[in-house]
Amino acid sequence: MSKASPAILPLGQDGIVVRFALYPSPEIAGAVQIFFHEAVRLAIPGVAEIAPGLTSVLLRFDPAKTSRAEAMRAVRRIAAAAGENARAPLPLRRWTIPVAFGGRYGPDLENAAEAAGVSVQAAVKDLTLTELRVLAIGFAPGQPYLGLLPKHWDFSRQAHLTPRVPAGAIGAAVRQLVLFSNNATTGWRHVGQAAFRPFQPHADTSFPLQPGDALRFVAVDHNTFETLGASSTDNGGARCEILR
Amino acid sequence: MSVQDMGRRGLTAQGLARGGAVDRRAILEATALLNAPGPVPAVEMAGKGGEFSFSIPTRVALTGAPMRAFLDDAPVAWNAAHAVRPGQRLTIGSVISGTYGYLTPARPIALSPSLGGVSAHLAAGLGRTLRTGDEVPLGNDAPPDAPPVCLAAADRFHGGMVRVMPGPQTDLFADEVRRRFFATEFRMGSRADRRGAMLIHDGQPFTTTAASGLGSDFIVPGDIQMTGNGVPFVLMAECQTIGGYPRIGTVIETDLAIVAQAAPGTVLRFAPVSLDDADRLFETEAVALERMRAIVQPLRRDPGDIGDLLRYQLIDGVTRGDDLERR
Secondary structure, rough: OOHHHEEEEEEOOOOEEEOOOOOOOOHHHHHHHHHHHHHHHOOOOOOOEEEEEEEEEEEEOOOOOOOOOHHHHHHHHHHHHOOOOOOOOOOOEEEEEEEEOOOOOOOOHHHHHHHHOOHHHHHHHHHHOOOOOEEEEEOOOOOOEEOOHHHHHOOOOOOOOOEOOOOOOOEEEEEEEEOOOOOOOOOOEEEEEEOOOOOOOOOOOOOOOOOOEEEEEEEEOOHHHHHHOOOOOOOOOEEEEOOO | EEEEOOOOOOOEEEEEEOOOOHHHHHHHHHHHHHOOOOOOOOOEEEEEEOOEOOOOOOEEEEEEEEEEEEEEOEEEEOOEEEEEEOOOOOEEEOOOOOOOEEEOOOOEEEOOEOOOOOOOOOOOOOOOOOOOOOOOOOOOOOOOOOOEEEEEOOOOOOOOEEEEEEOOOOOOOOOHHHHHHHHOOOOEEOOOOOOOOEEEEEOOOOOOOOOOOOOOEOOOOEEEEEOOOOOEEOOOOOOOOOEEEEEEEEEOOHHHHHHOOOOOOOOOEEEEEOOOHHHHHHHOOOHHHHHHHHOOOEOOOOOOOOOOOOOOOOOOOOOOOOOOHHH
16 A cells, blocks of 8 residues: 555445555655645535544545445545645644653653653754644544654554553654643653643633644743643643644 | 433544444434424433433433333333423333433433533543433423324344444454354443443454554444454444554444443344445435334323323223214
8 A cells, every 4th residue: 555545445334444554654644644635625525524544534425415436436536636745735823832841741751762762852852843743633532643753753652551641741652742632541652741732622622733733842841831721711831823 | 321412523533533322213213202303412321210300391202222211100101202290200210121221301401512512422521421419401492292102113122133344454354253253143241331342252252464553543333343352342432533453344323223222141143244235224314313203103001001090081992973073
C-alpha cells in the first residue's frame, strides 16, 4: 500500500476506511494528512463525515442519499487528486500552548531524551521548536496526536505502563506527542504538562483543536506554570492565531 | 440508569463516538408508540428499573427488554404506552428477558443539551447516571392525549443468530480461524456494559496473523474485537472512536440489538454476510420508524391483569343494539 493506492475497506454499513498501511510510520502519517485534506476540499455530496486517523481516513456516507458504490467512486477521485500533492496544505490556524517540562510535570523527560539520544536541553528544544500539526484526534474526546518530531524521536511506547498521567499530560513516542484529555494509563513517555485542555464539554468551544491545525509548545518555568489556570476563558494560556 | 437518545453524530474527527441507546430499536419503538414526530430521549435501565413519579400528566412508553412494571398496584403491559398522572407511582422491577429496558415520556426529557444531545456519555464526562431523588425535567408542551397503545416488538431478547459483515481487518484472520468463529456457539459473559460485551466459548482463542504494533484504527459499535488473548468482545454504543485490537467483522445494525440485549449466559452464534448483502439489509432510521408506526395498535386490557375487576365498566364487545342508527 502507498499514497497512490491505499486499501479501501468497509467499516459498518455506512462507513469506508481508506487505509494507507497496517503499521504506522511517519510517511504514512503524511499520506493520511494529504488524503484527508483533499477529501475535505472536494466536499463530496452524501459524505456525512470525514476523520483522519493514524494510518487511515474514515468516510461515513449517508445510505439515504448515496450508495457505497458512489462513495467508493468519490474515494478513488480523492485518491487520484491526493496523489498529485507532495504535502498537506498549509495550516489554517496555529496554536501556542505553554508547557512545563520535566521534573514533577514530566517525570519521563530524561528517559525520553536518552531514548532520543540527546541531552535534556536539546530534547526540550526539539519539543518547542518543532512546528507540530494535529494529525488525528481520538482515543478520548478532543485528544490530539501531534507530529512529527525529528527522526531521533522514533522510539516505541514503553512496555510497562504509567498507571496514571493527569489530564493535560504530554506524552512522547513514535515521533509524536499526545496531549491527554483525561487522566489516563499510558505507555507514552510523560515529558511535560499543559494547563490547556483539549476537551471542555461545558465551554462554548468544546473541541478547540481541529485536525490540520499547527501547534507549538512554549516552555515555561514551573512557577509560571502554576499560575496558569485551566479556565475555559483562557484555557491554560493557549493562544490561537488565524493564519488564513 | 441514564438518559439516552440516538446519540451525537458527526464528532468522530473530534474523538467523540456517537453513543446513545444501546438498543436503538427500543427508542424507535417508543417514538412510534408515542406518535412523536422524531426519536425522543428515554431513561435506559440496565437489568432493573426503579420507582418513578411524575409531577405533570404524561403518557409513557415502555420498550426494550420486558420488565415487570406496575402503575400503582396494577400491572401494566410492556411494549406499550400508558397515561400516568401526578400522584401515581410507576414501579419497574427486574427484567423478564434481555438486559436494557427503556422508559420514554411523551413530554420529552428536557435536560440542557451538551454538544447537541442529552445522552449521558460517561466515558466522555457528559451527563451522569441517574440516582434516587433525581428530578428529570420534562418539556411543557403536552402532546395530544391518546388511548393506550401497544406494538408487537421484534423478539431480540433471547439471543440467536447474528449477522456479521466483513470489516477492515477481517483479512487479518486466517480462513480456518474465520470458519471456526462462525461455527462456534458463544454465550454472553457477565461483564457487558455500554462500551461492549465479552463473549465466552469453549475452545481455542481466535488470533490473527498481524504482528504486534498493529496500528490503531477507527472502530464502530458492532465491531467484534479479539482482545489480547483472542477472546471476542463486541463493541457497543459507548465504545471509543479508535481502537487497537484486531476485529474479525462488524455485526450489522439490525442485529446489534440481539447482542446488546443478550443477558449473561444467552447463546449467540454468528453468520457471515457479504458486503453487498449487508448494504442491502441496511434500513435507515426513517424507514424503521415508519415500519414501527404501522404496527402500533390499541392496547386492550386483559381482564386477568385487572385486580379489582368489579370496579370497571367493560364496554368492549358490548353494544346497545342501536349502534348503526346512532352513527
